[in-house]
Amino acid sequence: MRGLTRIVGALLIASCAATPALAAQCGGDFESWLPNFKRDASGQGVSARGLAALDGVTQDPTVLRLDRNQGHFRVPFEEFIAKRVTSGRLAKGRQMLQQHAGTLARVEAQYGVAPEIIVAIWGMETDYGAVQGKQSVVRSLATLAHDCRRTEMFQRELIAALKIIDRGDFSSADLRGAWAGEIGQTQFLASNFVKYAVDFDGNGRRDLIRSVPDVLASTANLLRSHGWRKGPYGEGTANFQVLNEWNKSNNYQRAIALFAQRLVSGQ
Structure with missing residues (x-):
């Protein structure tokens, strides 16, 4: 982020x-x-x-x-999501769900994290790898x-x-x-890279800059390692609390959950 x-x-x-x-x-x-x-x-x-x-x-x-x-996140939620949960990002996110469906299914089977949550984080963080810094x-x-x-x-x-x-x-x-x-592509701190990055494409390197399989699996691994379990992720759920480990901003947590929900609802 x-x-x-x-x-x-x-x-x-x-x-x-x-x-x-x-x-x-x-x-x-x-x-x-x-x-x-x-x-x-x-x-x-x-x-x-x-x-x-x-x-x-x-x-x-x-x-x-x-x-x-840095004052970007101390704004009302509606103002926050207006620039982040956009129609363009949602359309691209649905495309990513289809394009990487096989990898996301394998990631979900191994780590228990819903594909739309991973794709929502991916989109929020770097526009699906386009803006990594x-x-x-x-x-x-x-x-x-x-x-x-x-x-x-x-x-x-x-x-x-x-x-x-x-x-x-x-x-x-x-x-x-x-x-x-x-x-x-999902903006790991270096310490989280060391702890949670995985080589999901099997090439011997943990590449969170260029390898989409490594990115998706590592993101899921971080969440699972902090208590994520397969199931609902809306506000009030245990999984929603795990999003606090991804980002301490309540606005950001709510935006990820909303983004994911809209990806699958088509809204």
Whole structure:
């Protein structure tokens, strides 16, 4: 969702005080901070391959500006959905349900998540992969990890991104996404990528940027891992509560459920 309330609502603003596991102090000179962070990352199991992704990294002032200008989700629900649950997205979503029916059926059989929920998230997040973001994930996360607003969170996310590179799912150059470091067609945080991304097309890589089967299955795996069970997902259900794990914004949760319902109702 391009760095909005998934980031804002996920955690309280972190203190600049470092934890024992993440000892790199925030703020100050960025070039001096990087070697300290590299030592911490090495201690967290990041190999030389992952650490090399930080070589030559610079701060991105655009990321800092966007991080301080987030009020997009504090609007009335009807205003929120007017720009997101659109007739065009619904039409494309129904097309995606048909085009990927076989994959979605296999995903539902394995993870218990209704196809329309996965497609609704896919459409809401990136217009079905069309708008994933083009910024360097490593640079964006390094900028936010050095910043003193949510230091602890973004240092963890940066370490997770380096582990993705370590594993070989992506090179640093190919690991591009939204301004706050979200990755792929359903905008996974790096830590969620490490935990929940799956290789559903069987090519040996977890590719949430280009592989639709990996995207759909990984999205379902995240939901199931947080308690999703086959069944209803409207407001008041247990599955609706699981959507809180996808996005902390109640507007966003309601919009996903509404989007999914309209996909199958034809409205």
